[in-house]
Amino acid sequence: MLHFIKKFAAKIWAKKHVRESEHFKQNSIQDQENLLISLVRTAEKTLFGRVHQFENIKTIADFQSQVPVSDYEDLKSYIEKIKKGQAGILWPGSPEYFAKTSGTTSGTKYIPLTKEGMDYQVKGAQSALFHYIAQTNNADFVNGKMIFLQGSPELEEIYGIKTGRLSGIVAHHIPNYLQKNRLPSLKTNLIEDWETKVNEIVKETEKENMTLISGIPPWLIMYFEKLIERNGKKITELFPNLQLIVTGGVNFEPYREKMNELLGKPVDTVQTFPASEGFFAFQDDYTQEGLLLLTNHGIFYEFIPLEDFGKPEAKRLTLKDVELHKDYALILTTNSGLWAYSIGDVVRFISKKPHRILVSGRTKHFTSAFGEHVIAFEIEESLKSTVTKFPAQITEFHLAPQVNPSEGLPYHEWFVEFEKEPENMEVFRKNLDDEMRKRNSYYDDLISGNVLQPLIITKIQRNSFQEYAKSEGKLGGQNKIPRLANDRKIADFLIQFKI
The missing domain is CATH 3.30.300 (GMP Synthetase; Chain A, domain 3)
Structure with a gap:
């Protein structure tokens, strides 16, 4: 009976959520303009806001003339102040987290993540699942076991700011209704060595009723190969109730054939586009390519044509200016205090009603x-x-x-x-x-x-x-x-x- 109630409730929530989402899909251009001014007003009294004269910014054009495109090196001096315990630097107060990432030029990066930003990370993932449930009318996976291949949830502290990998931070925000279904155990999740960790995950999950599996494609493949090696069965034989695979981090398409081979038969796959800097997009229609850009999730987007990226006078476009099937460097302004920040990803639009993108590369790759x-x-x-x-x-x-x-x-x-x-x-x-x-x-x-x-x-x-x-x-x-x-x-x- 409880299983039926969970499944029924998930379908009701999903349909309600998707209905409510129609507004931002149809009003994304105006929402984005309003959002930028709201972000600027909120951060007007911060150190960054005072340096860049936020009080004089009334339009997108004002913002673009006063706030140059930045990368981590440009914001590093501000982030170092936050790391030393100073508040009100990039965003009012102090961030709730630092998400640690590896940079090729900057070494370890500490990306600030505020409470508002963290809320939208969780909402982005939930929205992806709700859209899938509403589209397929399938919520069976909520009653089985779910695994999220992720970094260690153990967090250190820097002047009271919890610090760790994004996937480890997200582990602390799994909704209560999913907690009992979630694998692996905390003990296994805390293992730092990846190969040892995957081996333990295999042992913990091989006899379970796995219904949802999530992770970056190459590491999903590693996990699946170890399961097959130990059990001599394809993944859908081992987990006959497996309903859904959620991926992110890299383009899934080059891995699809290999994944299907390991699975034994196709399993529904939802692609997402999360990063330490924000949750940007997800596949709202799992039957076709393209990720729905989340234009109401605390992030203002700008786009620089890839051929102009890095040039001093490169034009910064907004949603109303973009063209289909053209490559753009993605620039972010977020409610975690990143301002005109170049994340290094390249996207191309395949639809403008609503705005759907493909991640087409990296500016440095x-x-x-x-x-x-x-x-x-x-x-x-x-x-x-x-x-x-x-x-x-x-x-x-x-x-x-x-x-x-x-x-x-x-x-x-x-x-x-x-x-x-x-x-x-x-x-x-x-x-x-x-x-x-x-x-x-x-x-x-x-x-x-x-x-x-x-x-x-x-x-x-x-x-x-x-x-x-x-x-x-x-x-x-x-x-x-x-x-x-x-x-x-x-x-x-x-x-x-x-x-």
């Missing part, structure tokens, strides 16, 4: 050793299109330029960890190169002009990418391996695993 500026979306779509034509499966991959080969023209080198190799690697390679040429005209020009030779695929051993992550101290949790680079740092590590 691209290959342009020869002026081609290839981004993640292009290589992921090229590989996806190629794999569908061949009976092949990819575990993971990385693209790096080879500028000075021992012989012949330079080329793009693809390091690929195959789960299942195509029968004809040469035809596969040529098809992949053709797909890349279709998607990037500069790359096509370089090939046709004999500046580059067609791409080369270097096959590498199983678990090579896990070994790389381990070598960088980035195995598990929220850590992601770049799909492409403009140098050979990752390539030089992977080459030792060449088959």
Whole structure:
């Protein structure tokens, strides 16, 4: 009876929530303008607000002229003051949390997260589940066991501000009605070593009635592989009531085929776009690509055309200005005190009614050793299109330029960890190169002009990418391996695993 009540209640809440969500989907442009002015007024008396003369800001244009685009280094002096116990620096009072993230240039970053910001992190995740329930009329998963592959929930304190990985912070905010269903145990969740932790999670979950599994795709795959290794069964045989997989952190599409192979049959998947800086979007229609941009969740968005990003006079666009199918660097102003902050993600809009996006790459992750500026979306779509034509499966991959080969023209080198190799690697390679040429005209020009030779695929051993992550101290949790680079740092590590 209790199971029926939980399921019935979840469906009622979901339908009510989705009805209420229609307002922000239809009014996002005006909501965004109102939100920015509200954020500015709230922070007018903060140190940052006084320095940037918030009292004079009345419009978006005023804001853009007075508050330059920033990155972590630009805000670091303010964050250091907060870390020393000073209040009212970026936002009134002190943040409730610091979310720790790894930066390539700044070392460990401490991203402030206020109570208001944390509330919207939780609401974003809840909204994703409610939209799924309303769309499918399926809430069976609320009565089974759920697992969230995440970082340790153990938090340190910096002048009274709780500090840890975002996924560990979120663990303290799981709604009460889900707590009894949640795995793994606190003891297992506190394990720092990722491989040890996953092994313990496998032992804790393999006999349970798992209905929802959530995590970043590469670490879900690692968990699934260990379950299969121990039990000799596909995941849906082991967990016959598995209803839903929730993913985030990286584009799911390149992992979909491998995931389905491990699952044994397709399972509904909802993609999300959370980060330490905010919960930005989720898949509100799990049957099609595209993530609904959350325009009423305490974040004001600006967009810089990718080709202009980094230029001093780059124009900052708002929702009313964006075009479909164009790549933009994502700029945030949040109710946690980030102001015109460049998060490093690149997005493209595939719909404007409502605003839906794809995450197409990272501003710092691209290959342009020869002026081609290839981004993640292009290589992921090229590989996806190629794999569908061949009976092949990819575990993971990385693209790096080879500028000075021992012989012949330079080329793009693809390091690929195959789960299942195509029968004809040469035809596969040529098809992949053709797909890349279709998607990037500069790359096509370089090939046709004999500046580059067609791409080369270097096959590498199983678990090579896990070994790389381990070598960088980035195995598990929220850590992601770049799909492409403009140098050979990752390539030089992977080459030792060449088959």
